[in-house]
Amino acid sequence: MRNSILAVIVAALGSLLTNHVDAQGTAFTYQGRLNDGGNPASGNYDLTFSLYYTNTTGVSVAGPVTNSATAVSNGLFTTAIDFGSGVFNGTNCWLEIGVRTNGSVAAFGLLTPRQPLTPVPYALYALTPSGTNGVNGTNGLNGATGATGPAGPLVPNLAYLTTNQTFTASNLFNGVLIATNTANQITATFTGNGSALTGLNVSAANVTGQLSPAQLPASVVTNGASGLNLSGNLTGTFTGNASTATTATSATTATTANNFSGTLAGDVTGTQGATVVGTVGTSSAANVHSAELLANAATSANTASTIVKRDGSGNFSAGTVTATAFVGSGAGLTGIAAAATPPVGMVLIPAGTFSMGDNLDGASDATPISITVSAIYMDVNLVSYSQWKSVYYWATNQAGYGFADAGAGKAANNPVQTVDWFDCVKWCNARSQQAGRTPVYYTDAGYTHIYTNLESYTVYMNPAANGYRLPTEAEWEKAARGGLSGQRFPWGNNIDESLANYYGATASYTYDLGPNGYNTVGSVGGTSPATSPVGSFAPNGYGLNDMAGNVLEWCWDWYGTPYGQPSNTNPTGPVGPLSNRVLRGCSWDHYANYARCANRTDAYVPNFANYYIGFRCVRGL
Numbered sequence: 001m002r003n004s005i006l007a008v009i010v011a012a013l014g015s016l017l018t019n020h021v022d023a024q025g026t027a028f029t030y031q032g033r034l035n036d037g038g039n040p041a042s043g044n045y046d047l048t049f050s051l052y053y054t055n056t057t058g059v060s061v062a063g064p065v066t067n068s069a070t071a072v073s074n075g076l077f078t079t080a081i082d083f084g085s086g087v088f089n090g091t092n093c094w095l096e097i098g099v100r101t102n103g104s105v106a107a108f109g110l111l112t113p114r115q116p117l118t119p120v121p122y123a124l125y126a127l128t129p130s131g132t133n134g135v136n137g138t139n140g141l142n143g144a145t146g147a148t149g150p151a152g153p154l155v156p157n158l159a160y161l162t163t164n165q166t167f168t169a170s171n172l173f174n175g176v177l178i179a180t181n182t183a184n185q186i187t188a189t190f191t192g193n194g195s196a197l198t199g200l201n202v203s204a205a206n207v208t209g210q211l212s213p214a215q216l217p218a219s220v221v222t223n224g225a226s227g228l229n230l231s232g233n234l235t236g237t238f239t240g241n242a243s244t245a246t247t248a249t250s251a252t253t254a255t256t257a258n259n260f261s262g263t264l265a266g267d268v269t270g271t272q273g274a275t276v277v278g279t280v281g282t283s284s285a286a287n288v289h290s291a292e293l294l295a296n297a298a299t300s301a302n303t304a305s306t307i308v309k310r311d312g313s314g315n316f317s318a319g320t321v322t323a324t325a326f327v328g329s330g331a332g333l334t335g336i337a338a339a340a341t342p343p344v345g346m347v348l349i350p351a352g353t354f355s356m357g358d359n360l361d362g363a364s365d366a367t368p369i370s371i372t373v374s375a376i377y378m379d380v381n382l383v384s385y386s387q388w389k390s391v392y393y394w395a396t397n398q399a400g401y402g403f404a405d406a407g408a409g410k411a412a413n414n415p416v417q418t419v420d421w422f423d424c425v426k427w428c429n430a431r432s433q434q435a436g437r438t439p440v441y442y443t444d445a446g447y448t449h450i451y452t453n454l455e456s457y458t459v460y461m462n463p464a465a466n467g468y469r470l471p472t473e474a475e476w477e478k479a480a481r482g483g484l485s486g487q488r489f490p491w492g493n494n495i496d497e498s499l500a501n502y503y504g505a506t507a508s509y510t511y512d513l514g515p516n517g518y519n520t521v522g523s524v525g526g527t528s529p530a531t532s533p534v535g536s537f538a539p540n541g542y543g544l545n546d547m548a549g550n551v552l553e554w555c556w557d558w559y560g561t562p563y564g565q566p567s568n569t570n571p572t573g574p575v576g577p578l579s580n581r582v583l584r585g586c587s588w589d590h591y592a593n594y595a596r597c598a599n600r601t602d603a604y605v606p607n608f609a610n611y612y613i614g615f616r617c618v619r620g621l
Contacts, residue, residue, distance in 0.1 A: 027082035033075045034099065040075025044102035049081050050517070055094045055114050060517050062087045064505070069102045093117040107589055342377050346619065347543045349479045351375040356477055356563050358598045360488050365561050366598040371474050372569045378471065378479050379616040381534035381545050382553070385409020388416035388427065395430035395452075402453040403427075405609045410525060413533045415551045415614040421581045421606035422455045424470060424554050424615045431617065432467025440469040455607050457577045461556065468617040473557040473600070474571050475618060476584045480548070480597045482541030488596050490540035490547050495592050497521075500549030501532045505591045512592040522550075522588045529611045530588040548586055548595040551614035555582040559602035580604055587612035 030049070034041040047070050050063035062083035070079050087093075095115045098108030280288045298307040300315075342348050357368040388407050395401035403426060408418040419427075429439040429450055440462055441451040447462045461469065471479070482490045488511060489495050496513035497504055501522045506514040521537075522530035535545045557573025559580045564571050573582070580602045586595035589612045593599060604613075 025082075026085050027080050029078055030081050030095070031076070031078045032097075034072050034077060035075060041072045042074060043072060044069045045072055045077075046070070046100050046102050046104070046108070047077075047079060048098040048108050050096040050098075051083050051087055052094045052096055052114060053091050055116065059520075060096065063096075064098070064516070343619065345380055346377040347380055348621075349373075349376050349378050349475070349542055349618075352478075354478050354481065355485060356474060356598075358486060358488070358596075360486075360493070360598075361593070361596065363598060363600075365600050365602075367562060368598075369563050370568065371478070371563060371571060373472075373474050373478055374570055375621055376471070376475055377619045377621065378475075378542075378544065379618070380539070380543060382415040382550060382614050382616050383427075384413050384534050385416045386412040388419075391427055391431045391434060394434055395427070399430060399433060400452060401426055401430050404455055404607065408611065410529055410531045411533065414531045415534055415546070417529060417531065417551050417611045417614045418609045419614065420455075420609040421554050421604075422459075423609070425459060426452060428468045428470060428617055432465075435468075437467040437619075438462075438465040440465040440467045457606065461572070466620055468619050470554055470556045470615060471618045472570070472572050473555045473582045473584065474563070476553065476555050477597055479542055479544055480540070480584070482539075482544065482547070484541060488598075490544075490597060491538075495548070495595055498537075500537055500586065500595055501530070501546070501588045502549045502586050502595050503589055503591055509592045519549075519588065532588070546585075548597075549588065551585070551587045551612055552583045552590070552594075552601060553585045554613065554615040555584055557582045559600070581606045583613065 034045065046066065046068045048064045048066045050060040050065075052058050052060055065081055065083065067079045067081075070077055081095075093116070095117060097111045097115065099111065100106050100108050278285055294307050298309040300309055300311040302308075351372075351374045353370055353372040355368045356371040357363075357366040359368060385407070386409075388409070392403065392407065396403065403423050405419050405423050407416045407423070409416050425441050429441050429452065432439045433450075439450045442460045442462060443449045443451050443456060443458070445460050447460065447465075451459055480490055481487070484490065484492075487493055489499075491499060494511045494513055495502070497515060497519045501519045503518060504512060504514040504516040506512050506516055518527045518530045519532065522532040524532075531550055534550070537545065537549070539545050540547055557571075558576040558578040559582045560574035560578065565574045566572070581604065583601035583604055584599070586592075586599070594601070
């Protein structure tokens with residue numbers, strides 16, 4: 001979790017770790033001052049650093065680099081940061097710093113503003129060295145110590161070219177060329193067999209000798225190509241005789257292709273007598289042909305394992321057509337029980353037994369056991385901010401409800417957040433009454449006083465009521481798995497930011513395929529909060545959205561172990577009141593380990609509200 005309760009002020013300068021110029025490293029030290037609650041901090045803190053090319057928004061170009069257990073004494077600390085090579089290219093840079101107490105499970109608190117990097121780390125890179133020695137000078141390409149710059153010799157095999165030069169030496173050059181012409185390019189005439197040349201641009205170089213297709217750039221246009229034997233893979237536009245090309249992905253103007261085999265994109269003119277079609281789309285030609293034969297042989301007869309077609313009157317004579325699910329308006333259908341049609345905005349989670357928890361990541365509170373739950377309806381989406389407000393205003397203006405938190409949302413179709421457990425329970429009751437259903441939650445064991453006000457730790461759930469309620473922890477996990485068993489996530493064992501709204505951290509979790517940082521979908525409009533519109537990602541096997549990201553979700557249960565309390569059938573959690581209620585799922589501000597179906601979050605008392613916590617409702621059949 002990336003949030004922090006610390007109040008921090010940092011004022012720091014970067015300083016270079018001194019290394020010899022011939023073995024220069026990429027790390028630098030960072031010195032800063034850390035305040036906790038307005039006073040100089042002392043102790044061990046976890047720090048995280050990300051590098052940006054902008055001082056406010058944008059995407060990090062390096063990091064996060066996490067330095068755990070950094071010693072802070074009287075507010076002062078020093079630590080080393082290494083973003084690796086290739087990030088300091090002359091562009092202005094800023095550090096984004098996060099902090100939390102060492103060993104805490106809380107998220108890192110991000111400090112503002114970002115800290116500009118002083119020019120010191122750029123001493124690692126000489127983008128425009130100056131000097132007078134050329135390629136063939138005593139300190140040039142063929143010399144012993146390298147070209148000379150303002151501060152002395154540079155690394156070997158680094159040439160500084162003050163004018164255009166022609167390379168005639170037979171030795172290969174593997175160093176770095178820095179040119180000063182307007183386009184910052186090297187233009188040269190190369191002689192030799194060209195066997196080691198790569199990345200050639202034919203418009204800027206005259207190449208003589210025999211080149212293999214692997215060395216030929218994709219942009220080359222060869223007219224005639226009498227001097228080249230194109231016997232391998234050819235990409236790009238080819239005009240000429242393609243009779244010896246074995247593959248030609250863009251042979252749009254080949255005049256002959258008698259010996260062609262492989263993938264062809266585009267039109268081929270001329271003779272193709274020996275060309276054989278192997279696939280059509282993603283199906284083999286043999287399968288396409290078989291399908292053609294079956295379709296041509298289709299009749300209206302009731303014959304098993306055949307394709308059936310309508311007769312001349314447009315009817316089937318093969319008998320009754322049956323199906324397990326219908327898609328469409330259902331016009332003309334009769335004899336369908338009302339329970340078979342889910343309420344608008346909800347889907348059926350079927351009854352059944354499933355393995356709750358898993359052993360994939362060694363979580364001590366997620367030991368798998370067999371749990372049985374009854375069928376329920378569940379909201380397809382998280383409760384949106386607009387949906388929350390429509391019930392909230394009715395409840396407070398017309399039904400006498402009182403809420404501790406008014407709720408918040410990034411936009412109308414983004415999930416509501418900053419609501420505590422008691423708010424959500426009262427909102428479920430108000431939604432039930434508004435829809436003409438019996439409320440589920442009461443302040444007494446006899447279910448005579450509907451829970452509408454105050455933050456009461458004793459709330460009674462009437463299991464016979466037909467209104468809306470929070471899911472139990474077992475109901476939520478069965479729904480999140482979407483019918484899959486033993487998988488880490490609703491779709492499998494790996495995750496990336498095209499599947500859910502979470503905070504990428506590929507260096508921390510092997511199953512996180514990133515990219516790192518906030519999800520770009522949630523970052524639209526700012527990252528505090530970085531929620532995304534509900535339903536922005538593909539649903540799971542039950543048709544539910546955001547079961548592995550966007551916001552954490554409140555459940556009914558008090559937190560406790562093991563599962564299956566008081567029974568393995570429809571468990572409702574340990575008997576309370578205890579300290580914490582259960583949160584399930586993952587938020588935009590949490591790492592991929594929170595998105596696991598078996599993850600349990602327990603560090604929240606019922607009256608805790610935060611901008612990464614929301615909920616969804618369930619209902620009995």
